[in-house]
Amino acid sequence: MPPPAGLPPWPTPSTTRLATPTPTRPPPRTTHVRPPPPPYTRVRLPPPPPATTPLPPRLEPAAPKPAAVATLLPPSTASAASSSSTCLDCVHFGKCSGCTHEVDLDKPPVLQEVANFFKGHGVGDFTFSRGRLSQWRCRAKLAVRGTPENPLIGLYQEGTHAVIDIPECRAHHPSINAAVKLLRQGITELSIQPFDEDAGAGELRYVQMAVTTYNTSIPVDKRYEQGKVQVSLVWNSRDERSQNAEKLTSIIEIIFGHKWRHLKGERDMWERYGGVDISLDPCSFGQANTLSFNSLLHKLNKYVPRSSTVVDLYSGAGVIGLSVAASRKCRSVKCIEINKQSKMSFETSASRLPANLGCTITWHNTDASVEPSHWLEGSSVVIVDPPRKGLHPSVISALQKVALSERKAYKAKRLRMRRDHGSYGQGRLQFMLIIQQLKRAMKRGLKLSYTLAVDGKVLRGTAKA
Known part of the structure; x- marks a missing residue:
């Protein structure tokens, strides 16, 4: 076979070879492979002129291009690679006050500070579970401003009362963004007047979107992505029977401070938390990150000894207390909450617990900061989920006294064991x-x-x- 164009002829081999006619095309690569030629001297030559006939194909396969490798990845691998991104990648970042970090979402700046805090207090098994980095928020309270023709539904800009429209929020569950889109369409079509904060006029002030993934009719792995939304509207009127209120709320729910009225659809919103069914009405406080909260509950339950007497301070609708009562077979659980509106959700949820649970569960409408020692007395486990403003000094003092008395009792027990x-x-x-x-x-x-x-x-x- 002649050498490629532009290169000198092959040197004559030392042994005589039979002459064979030059084939017009190379043999099939599946049957014959040309042996490597003898060594020859490489000479840098100018590029050859364009060939009038195509060059013979190479016998050895060419290396695959990197781009081709990416296209050959299985769909599951490609989706996993994209979902593992730690960048927010949200078009509203910088204008919206909801998110403060855009990159390295799996390593929040406060993480090391928290780890050092627990380590300094003897907690050696502290772990951080990042969960979802996007589409994790299942509960959102949004302000409604603007005009009927151009309603704004979103959060305040940092340091102002100017509402930033966030239709493509990356933190929201996709069902929330879809519900906001429908609400915006309804405001425009029905000429609903958004609230004007300066004038104190208008009709629709806020909207609360809550997603439930509790749907036993579909597979477990599809329940989150197909979550349903409970929509609650905050109206700028005590008269929920106003004409425009009736028009907009004919297919959803509406709340007025501590009064609310169910109009259409399922009355109770159920969710599965910590192994128990929980009902949350619009007045009840609920965690925004459903998946992470559920994971936390399963870990928390392992720290509660069986047959304990538990008091749950700042319990809300009793989600933590009910979960502990069911999973750890507690003797008693007392839930302490100042918001009386949470009682209805607590009672509805407690009604679904097994009748043979053998645990006395009570809910008390009172301020945990008033005589907290009264509620701690006789309890072997104290669960504290404080409000955003933090623990009241009286609660901190009561917890410190309990810890001190526990240490004294422990030392006395060790002394008796040593003596025995x-x-x-x-x-x-x-x-x-x-x-x-x-x-x-x-x-x-x-x-x-x-x-x-x-x-x-x-x-x-x-x-x-």
Whole structure:
């Protein structure tokens, strides 16, 4: 075979080879492979002129292009790679006050500070579970401003009361963004007047969107992405029967401060938290990150000993307390909450617990910061989920006193054990060694009854060979 154009001819081999006619095309690569040519001297030559006939194809396969590798990835691998991105990639970032970090979402700046805090207090098993970095928010309270023709539904700009429209929020569950789009369309079509904060006029002030993934009719792995939305509207009027209110709320729900009226659809919104069914009405506080909160509950339950007496401070609708009661078979659980509107959700959720649970569960409408020692008394486990403003000093003081008394009781118990080990415990150990020696010497089938008295304590038993 002649060499490629522009290169000198192959050197004549030392052995005589039979002449063969030059083929018009190379042999199929599946049957014949040309052996490598003898070494030759490489000479840098100018590029050859364009060939009038196509060059023979290379016999060795060409290396695949990197781009081709990316297109050959399985769909599951490609989706996993995109979902693992730690960048927010939101078009509203910088204008909206909802998110403060755009990159390295799996390593929030406060993480190291939190880890050091727990380590300094003797908590060695602290772990951080990042969960979803986008589409995680299942509960959103949004302001409604603008005009009927151009309504703005979103959050305030940082440091102002100017509402930023966020139709493509990356933190929101996709169902929330879809519901906001429908609400915006309804405001325009029905000429609903958004609230004007300066004039104190208008009709629709705020909207609350809550997603539920509780749907047993579909597979578990599809329930989150197909979540349903409970829509609650905050109207700028005590008269929920106003003409425009009736028009817009004919297919959704509406709340007025502590009063709300169900109009259409399922009355109760159910969600599965910590192994129990929980009902949350529009007045009840609920965690925004459903998946992370559920994961936290399962971990928290492992720290509660079975048959405990539990008090749950700042309990809300009792989600944590009910979960602990069901999973740890507690003797009693007391839920303490200042918002009386949460009682209805608590009672609805408690009605679904098994009748043979064997746990006394109560809900108390009171301020946990008023005489907190009263609620801590007689409890073996205290669960504290404080409000955003933090724990009241009275609660902190009460918890510190409980911890101090627990340490004193622990030291007293260790002292008793140490004292017993020096008398009763050590004597029993020596006697048991004697019993073992006697059993070796006894004939098979004989029994030895013994009575041991050490410092006024009596042990009776039987040893069999």
